[in-house]
């Protein structure tokens with residue numbers, strides 16, 4: 001497996017690039033000329049690594065910058081597919097963003113819950129401390145209360 005070449009359109013003869021060699025066919029990856037075919041230099045600026053050729057990736061840049069349009073408008077089917085893919089990508093992005101916000105909101109909710117619980121515990125502790133303080137004060141004012149059994153003996 002190597003680089004896949006686009007076939008020469010029927011009835012067309014490849015023009016010569018600036019190097020003086022017949023051009024190859026390439027397809028545009030730009031949005032406004034999506035998959036429109038054009039002639040370009042078939043020579044590489046350098047020889048690609050064997051591995052890159054095998055996996056069909058990292059095609060080196062052309063030797064010269066000759067370019068000439070074959071198609072002057074986007075194929076209607078290519079346009080529909082391209083717009084469909086863009087819509088799907090947009091939908092995926094939108095859902096990811098929504099999910100991210102959900103997770104963020106959940107995190108915030110948990111944090112608020114934790115803070116509320118901590119505040120409640122603190123308030124209860126303070127109430128108990130206050131009760132204990134009052135009980136002790138009352139006992140100091142009226143030591144007989146203990147003997148009357150108002151408080152259990154073990155608190156002494």
Ligand SMILES: [Zn+2]
Nearest residue numbers: 017019041064
């Ligand atoms: Zn060339």
